[in-house]
Amino acid sequence: MNNDNAQLSPEALRRIDREVAKYPAEQKQSAVMAALVIAQDEKGWLPKETIAAVAEYLGMAPMAAYEVASFYNMYDLQPVGKYKITVCTNLPCALSGGVHAAEYVKTKLGIDFNETTADGKFTLKEGECMGACGDAPVMLVNNKRMCSFMLPEQIDKLLAECK
Amino acid sequence: MALIDTINPLLTTGWAKGDAGWGIKEYEARGGYRQLRRVLESKMTQDDLIAEVKKSVLRGRGGAGFPTGLKWSFMPKAAPVKYVVCNTDEGEPGTFKDRDLMRFDPHAVIEGMIIAGYAVGAKAGYNYIHGEIFETYQRFEEALDQARAAGYLGNNVLGSEFSFDLFAHHGWGAYICGEETGLLESIEGKKGQPRYKPPFPANFGLYGKPTTINNTETFAAIPFILGMGGEAYLNLGKPNNGGTKLFSVSGHVNRPGNFEVPMGTPFSKLLEMAGGMRGGRKLKAVIPGGSSAPVLPAEIMMECTMDYDSIAKAGSMLGSGAVIVMDETVCMVKALERLSYFYYEESCGQCTPCREGSGWLYRVVHRIEHGEGRPEDLDLLNRVTDNMMGKTICALADAAAFPVRSFIKHFKSEFEYHIENKKCLVDPETQRMGSGFFKAGAV
Numbered sequence: 306m307n308n309d310n311a312q313l314s315p316e317a318l319r320r321i322d323r324e325v326a327k328y329p330a331e332q333k334q335s336a337v338m339a340a341l342v343i344a345q346d347e348k349g350w351l352p353k354e355t356i357a358a359v360a361e362y363l364g365m366a367p368m369a370a371y372e373v374a375s376f377y378n379m380y381d382l383q384p385v386g387k388y389k390i391t392v393c394t395n396l397p398c399a400l401s402g403g404v405h406a407a408e409y410v411k412t413k414l415g416i417d418f419n420e421t422t423a424d425g426k427f428t429l430k431e432g433e434c435m436g437a438c439g440d441a442p443v444m445l446v447n448n449k450r451m452c453s454f455m456l457p458e459q460i461d462k463l464l465a466e467c468k
Numbered sequence: 469m470a471l472i473d474t475i476n477p478l479l480t481t482g483w484a485k486g487d488a489g490w491g492i493k494e495y496e497a498r499g500g501y502r503q504l505r506r507v508l509e510s511k512m513t514q515d516d517l518i519a520e521v522k523k524s525v526l527r528g529r530g531g532a533g534f535p536t537g538l539k540w541s542f543m544p545k546a547a548p549v550k551y552v553v554c555n556t557d558e559g560e561p562g563t564f565k566d567r568d569l570m571r572f573d574p575h576a577v578i579e580g581m582i583i584a585g586y587a588v589g590a591k592a593g594y595n596y597i598h599g600e601i602f603e604t605y606q607r608f609e610e611a612l613d614q615a616r617a618a619g620y621l622g623n624n625v626l627g628s629e630f631s632f633d634l635f636a637h638h639g640w641g642a643y644i645c646g647e648e649t650g651l652l653e654s655i656e657g658k659k660g661q662p663r664y665k666p667p668f669p670a671n672f673g674l675y676g677k678p679t680t681i682n683n684t685e686t687f688a689a690i691p692f693i694l695g696m697g698g699e700a701y702l703n704l705g706k707p708n709n710g711g712t713k714l715f716s717v718s719g720h721v722n723r724p725g726n727f728e729v730p731m732g733t734p735f736s737k738l739l740e741m742a743g744g745m746r747g748g749r750k751l752k753a754v755i756p757g758g759s760s761a762p763v764l765p766a767e768i769m770m771e772c773t774m775d776y777d778s779i780a781k782a783g784s785m786l787g788s789g790a791v792i793v794m795d796e797t798v799c800m801v802k803a804l805e806r807l808s809y810f811y812y813e814e815s816c817g818q819c820t821p822c823r824e825g826s827g828w829l830y831r832v833v834h835r836i837e838h839g840e841g842r843p844e845d846l847d848l849l850n851r852v853t854d855n856m857m858g859k860t861i862c863a864l865a866d867a868a869a870f871p872v873r874s875f876i877k878h879f880k881s882e883f884e885y886h887i888e889n890k891k892c893l894v895d896p897e898t899q900r901m902g903s904g905f906f907k908a909g910a911v
């Protein structure tokens with residue numbers, strides 16, 4: 306067990322407090338989704354000890370926090386590369402090149418979905434609808450940055466700027 | 469950014485400046501928060517306010533089309549703690565209107581929610597925002613800070629006796645949270661598994677308190693309705709289908725994007741606004757209301773007008789207003805395979821017919837697409853959907869079943885060709901070029 310993973314930084318706790326303040330005092334658990342994202346940003350992924358630390362901080366059972374972490378797709382329960390690229394391949398995106406964009410990234414990086422490059426830099430994921438179908442093909446970088454109209458040239462540019 | 473075009477701009481009036489027009493100063497300059505001020509200063513009664521919304525025949529813009537005023541009137545008057553919740557968990561494939569509303573006009577959503585809070589007697593609200601649009605969530609938080617600083621949120625809004633505060637909550641990748649009770653569970657910090665209904669949220673909602681949940685576009689329409697009056701809003705559309713509506717047009721058109729048109733606008737006009745068919749190719753099929761709505765062949769769709777009643781009469785649903793346009797380069801089996809995978813992946817697993825049925829649908833469509841289909845498979849698919857529809861807590865099972873039934877109904881020969889010849893009717897190279905990803909010679 307890695308003790309570092311069971312500790313959240315004061316900055317992370319301060320951000321979690323701000324989330325907790327959004328809900329009625331007796332409903333701290335409502336902040337668990339945001340708190341897990343804050344923790345994931347800090348650790349790069351969500352080891353079990355980190356999930357337990359979040360649960361303890363919010364006064365909920367570790368299993369209840371783990372249920373949340375394992376239910377929602379964007380929590381990473383395994384280590385990922387420095388850049389996690391998620392490509393939407395759902396039908397509306399596919400009609401405008403989503404599947405082909407994913408193939409293009411696979412070829413460029415030499416990895417398949419759910420794989421990480423040997424240098425630990427990129428992880429590739431297949432995504433579901435991101436609600437931006439008019440901008441297809443769309444990709445998410447590290448869950449939070451949305452990239453639109455990802456034709457070959459834009460993909461090349463994105464991969465080049467991920468240092 | 470997605471292209472925007474409109475007839476009679478209402479919801480999209482604030483979009484003209486794109487990312488430069490979302491702030492509170494800009495919103496106030498175009499008349500924003502004036503309706504909230506009027507409601508509070510005139511001490512409008514809750515009943516009068518709800519009556520005005522009823523008059524507009526605004527119907528829920530999230531997909532179900534339930535009359536908004538009626539929904540508000542279900543809230544028990546006496547309850548001490550009540551909530552207003554906005555559903556911006558926009559994950560229905562093909563839908564991307566709420567994202568643009570939130571990016572370009574977040575204060576319209578905020579004003580609509582405050583007014584709704586006043587109408588139903590709630591003191592707090594939450595806006596649940598799709599996890600994938602985190603940048604939009606951050607902007608909304610900024611907009612909330614602006615509204616708080618200006619006295620529109622917090623204790624004694626604009627010096628009145630009415631207090632209301634509003635917070636943003638983000639999802640993190642679960643389609644099911646677009647279902648209103650799954651969404652409530654998610655705000656409570658749990659897996660987003662839908663609840664049995666009844667009790668409905670108006671009686672037992674967030675934290676067990678009476679709750680009104682509406683879609684983002686529904687809330688955003690409220691200030692405009694109060695500004696012009698319910699009747700004038702209704703008259704923008706057609707009877708029983710009030711106002712204007714945002715349509716997200718995706719797929720094989722020249723200009724995918726959001727378009728605001730009056731209810732009842734012919735589909736052909738909407739297609740024209742979206743720049744017509746990409747490369748001048750022939751229209752094959754349209755899913756008119758998000759991926760859960762039954763697909764319609766071109767010839768039926770071209771006769772439709774864009775409103776709840778016309779699309780329903782044609783055998784589909786207006787749903788969220790997501791219009792997925794497919795041309796002749798599409799293999800309908802492959803298209804259905806991707807949709808079926810989506811429902812299989814997103815089923816929350818709570819109800820057996822959905823958890824197991826969505827897997828069966830995906831696996832059988834997958835084997836047809838991959839040349840392993842059997843002659844009895846189409847009957848099998850229909851039988852599986854029979855055992856799913858109406859047999860689960862929420863509508864995800866129906867949403868998984870509708871595409872399967874409608875694709876088979878309208879494009880049966882294409883499925884039969886696949887099973888018999890173990891390949892697509894549309895040749896692979898044609899399919900490959902259809903997406904527009906590969907420019908000639910570029911890759």
